[in-house]
Amino acid sequence: MSQTPVRRLRLGAPVLLLAAAMLAAGCAPDQYPQTTLIPRADFAREADTLMRQTLLWATIVFVLVEGALLFAIWKFRNRPGAAEPVQTHGNTTLEIVWTIIPAFILAMIAVPTVRTIFKTSQRPGPGALQVEVIGHQWWWEFRYPELGITTAGELVVPSGRTVSLEMTTADVLHSFWLPQFAGKRDVFPGRYNNLWFKAEVEGNFPAQCVEFCGVQHGRMAYRIVSVTPEAFDAWAANFNAPPKDFTADSTANPLVREGQRLFTAKGCGGCHAMYPALPLIGPNLHHVGSRSHIAAGTLENTDENLARWIKNPQEWKTGVLMPNLGLTDQETAAIVAYLRANQ
Amino acid sequence: MATAHAHADDHHYTATGIDNRKLAIWTFIGSECMFFASLIGTYLVYKGRDVVGPKPHGEWLLNGVAQEQMLEIPLVTFGTALLLFSSFFVVLALNGAQKGNRKQLIGWLLATIVCGVFFVGMQVYEFNHFAHRGMGYTTNLFSSTFYTLTGFHGTHVTLGLVWLVSVLVVALRGKLPPEKALNLEMAALYWHFVDVVWIVIFPVVYLIR
Amino acid sequence: MATTALEHAPAHHEEATGIWSWITTVDHKRIGIMYGVTAFLFFLLGGLEALVIRMQLWGPDGRLVSAEVYNQLFTMHGTTMIFLGVMPLSAMYFNYMIPLQLGARDVAFPRLNAFSYWVFLLGGLIINASWFFGAAPNGGWFGYANLTSAQYSPGLNIDFWTVGLQILGVASLAAAVNFFVTVINLRAPGMGMMHMPMFVWMSFITQILLLLSFPIITVALVLLMIDRSFGTHFFVPAGGGDPILWQHLFWLFGHPEVYILILPSFGIVSEILPVFSRKPLFGYAAMVFSGAFIAFVGFGVWAHHMFSTGMGPFADAFFALATMIIAIPTGVKIFNWIGTVWGGKLEFKTPMLFALGFIAMFIMGGLSGVMHASPPADLQQTDTYFIVAHFHYVLFGGAIFALTGGAYYWWPKMSGKMLDEGLGTLHFWLMMIGFNLTFFPMHIVGLNGMPRRVYTYSAESNFELLNKMETVGAFLLGLAMLVFMWNILKTWRSHQPPAPADPWNGATLEWAIPSPPQHFNFPALPRVHGRDALWEMKRVAGGTLPEPTPVAHDAVPMPNPSWKPLVAALGVAITLGGFIGGSHLWVHAVGLVVLFYGVYAWAFEDPFAATGH
């Protein structure tokens, strides 16, 4: 009778082992593009170091305390003929000891915590690249005031240079997150919040909004594109070139010219600017052709996906604030060609 | 222990000797402290954060015309005095109830209720007056926080009045003998609590700029 | 012990039965059972919602439910589990067990107790009625402003939520006043505060938390409701309002709330462990003080839910340190539980399994809590599944494990039937494995970047494998629940002999009286001289006590049944219900009339007046 749970434990062990093996397989952080466990910037490194320290202490406490519990369960299980236990009521020395030891461990966690809090809440000094980040339901807008650039969905930054984000929102609360580079900051209407980081590597990293912000919170993603400083300058220069006017250019692909005409005729221009710095109610589509993703970072920027989006944005993102404009396939193809030509 | 006594130690036995109902009303009052703390906290956090007038103290513009400060100190001073009076009166009424002095009980209870009614009247007048001067409920943060805080206090006063009137009716019917004075004491405690809340609201809202 | 003193009592009267007797009951035991049944049904509903969530997240780009429905599902899952599941399940034990463990005949205010239940039921029904309007709340269980403003949530969804929670708040407050007074005043003669069973102590502290934290959320909800109904700007930035104030008010309530959810469970575990270790609770005084300390400090840590709002380094540091301090008294509790088990003679009956499982799982949840308490690190963890893992370890691994243990422990007392030990053990292991399979992978998927509250994830993110494990685990949990229900059903229908008064060799007074107890619990109030009153009595009697015999049902006058609390409760629900979809003066007026009628009828009713028979 009293043996039952022990026997069950033996049965449960293989199951637990199997689960552990599967977990281990699922553990390697480099398989997860959005992981926080591989920091790639100074800010994230601070957070990561702190997290690992805390995790270490937590693991030590976990092993010791669970160990003591399991040991007690095994050691003091009722065996036939066992005597009645001694009726102890407590022990003051023990109480003091197990108050002080956790206090000590917590101090070991608290000191680096406070140090890191003050380090990470400093504002970056001069020389940082200023970017204004604005949350919208359900996409992110990025403005580079020094460069006169307004873009969306893709935060392009130079590696090796501190980037200072001044963040706010145009509607409800969102939270901007740079899993590989920094933590999260919530954005509030009418208020500016700050976050900074210095990217150590180049690459195209996924990220997404992390404060529940309405029906499409789940598909409010974006990309963080870190490039070399040279590439960044080239990108900025290219971005600042005025938009091409294909309708005035008789050598241009007629499909593209038709697309540009439709873009205005169908009312796209009412929400989307095609000009470097002009913000409107939808994402600025200047150079949309060269972005890696569209639909707030959730669809790869292929012609099929563009067409799918433009034909009916509600299919992929139900409730999205871009209406279904009832375009025909031909019209869609033309607009896609036009958007693609905006490199 | 015999059957006949089985209940003798039950529904009036309490471990502390304090009547259950008295303890309950105090517990409730403790809880109410947090209610008003949240309202007062909201008022204070938002103080001075308005985007547009009216301002509680100092001048503001309505359609380009300069207006006086909103709050009227003499009026509320009068109201405050009424509430303090009523607190005083209700202890006298309770004193009467406990001594079995019916005249004292009913007279002072009536006086309490009259003061309370006048206080509520003062508040109704004040709200009306403000509305006429262009301060609606939704006009700005000050108006919303002000009306909400003082309005909830006024609601409490009103509920207290309903309670006191009910006790008065019972007393008039001669059903409030000294051993039932607790029925009045509970209402009185609640009434005093409403009074002390006003003792806080008065300087915080009206006197401190 | 005077239970046998009435042997020569008059003839045996049956207790009233039938639906009306339940509607009008003011008996704390019946009310407790109603709380339990209602809360368990709500818990199943919340679990069902969780299962749909898990199915939606089975693979990338899931299409089982729409984004809109998903948002309703997790909001209602969280709201239901917390306000309609765990809290009222705790309330079941408050109701049934506090008076019994205190050696009292009932709570201090039996009719107020009925009122609390009815208000709770109506609040739960109103909030869930939203499903029938296709407008279930969808702002998350903490409903952050300004998404909940009229501009961004124009539908009825948030109205149901604000109104429903306010109604539930009324129920909790009324109950809290009641139990606070009960514990202070209705202790059996001789039972000092430091003699009370630990469950009563922890419940008592819970009542204090309820009393002091519920008014805060009430104010927040009222302000939000006014914003939505009358167009004020408390949380609307355009008019100068600040959505951050909502967060402060909510978490000022919200953090004490999580201790409201766990402290009763701490109490339950502290009852079970000594009984099945055959050894008194280790460090009674330390247990009391640590519980009080947790509650007290719990009021000073709320902003640890807001590290990502950018409060500035001083606030971050303050709230981080305050939060970490709570680990110390909680540790004291854990160590004292281990101390209780240590050197004992452990009997692994089902309640004991759950109590031990509780300790093991709660430690895990507590430690991840300490990891969030470090603000810079939390900036990576917050709003990911790492948080979801934390709070399910403390809420399910903690509260639900303990509440389930309590169910096995007290079932014989409440129903007069023993639950099946074999099925109970199966239930435990299924739950243990299913639980860890569901929630452990959430730590990993969270740290690897999976945000919470997303209705789907991309294939690129590679979250699929871990999510599949979680879903499988959730269904194992469902299976465990089915085993539990089967256990109940099976033993209910079986013709086993009635459970003895004291099946586990219990230490506290509820085991001194027949199972289930008679209406008045104790024919004569017991006299108590110290802790573990029943063990003491048994020791004095030199071993076991005779099985207590039931006495005549009218031997002790008890308050009459009353339908007035139900009327008053209806009044509350109607009055506040008038705020769904704006403010409907007519509804408020009708509600107030019903409320006042109920309250007056109640106030002028003599609970002991002679009745027909």
Next chain:
Amino acid sequence: MTATAHAPAHAEGHAHPTWQTYTKVALILFALTALEVGAYEVVHRHSPAGFAAVLEPIVVEVLLFLSAIKFALVAMFYMHLKSDGKLLTTIFSFSLLLAAVIIGALMIIFYYLYQHAPTVNQLK
């Protein structure tokens, strides 16, 4: 069996204050209120001009202090906390303390917040 049959008049058995005490307290309450309003008048209407400069910097503290005394008087004498035993006083003062701390904490938090993460209005 009715509840009234053996209702004890005053389980606590403490002596409550007398008429005279109540009247004295009432008088003090009025005097303090007058002082409050007086302080307001002095500072904001500059009535007796000389005092304003002295009172101005401390008027908030003075007002809060005066109202705290009024609060305490009502609680102790009218609500009988002084004579009714410690338990009730503990319940009330604990709640009050928490209430005050929370109001204070909110004010401090928002004061720093408005500096740390300025609002757009502040930037203007």
